[in-house]
């Protein structure tokens with residue numbers, strides 16, 4: 001599903017020194033790979049590079065056979081809407097939209113029929129254990145529930161690749177485990193591929209593989 005070759009990134013002003021160089025990654029459909037590494041190693045930056053949100057200094061990114069590294073901003077934007085799902089530490093649920101509308105948002109952006117989008121959003125909410133909460137406002141939900149809304153939103157349009165950056169970082173251990181169950185279960189069921197950036201040993205241990213980001217690239221690792 002995703003093939004990354006010799007991906008390099010440096011931030012200008014850092015004396016040309018690479019944040020990471022030589023990132024190689026093969027991610028199959030239905031596979032979840034955890035990425036661990038020290039704070040500042042560049043894990044979030046790597047996800048941003050793979051989503052076209054940060055320019056790279058070299059290398060190749062292929063998604064389902066399509067080379068992405070030369071795409072312009074408009075093409076990246078269209079590709080993200082159609083093929084990517086994102087889950088962030090801070091949920092990023094829009095407070096002025098109800099729960100169902102938050103989940104339907106990616107389908108609206110793809111010009112889906114409004115009724116079909118609403119039906120798909122309600123179905124996804126059931127899938128993440130929030131059936132019947134579509135009319136609720138985000139302010140009425142707990143952190144764990146908000147992250148389930150974010151998971152439903154990340155998957156409602158059937159993305160090929162899910163990028164999850166510390167998705168349980170704001171949750172207590174009990175809620176984190178339950179949210180991770182939902183995330184992994186739904187991603188695997190959907191046949192999407194997922195990269196899961198985490199500092200949590202428990203979270204990393206639940207992935208199919210764990211890779212550590214170093215200055216030289218990604219190396220096989222144990223859960224931290």
Ligand SMILES: Nc1ncnc2c1ncn2[C@@H]1O[C@H](COP(=O)(O)OP(=O)(O)OP(=O)(O)O)[C@@H](O)[C@H]1O
Nearest residue numbers: 011012019037038039040041042043044045046199
């Ligand atoms: N836009 C930017 N310009 C310059 N430097 C940046 C920029 N974005 C990130 N950095 C630097 O790049 C390094 C990697 O940051 P990044 O957030 O990717 O690390 P991380 O591994 O995700 O860290 P953490 O585990 O703490 O979230 C940091 O030193 C950061 O300060």
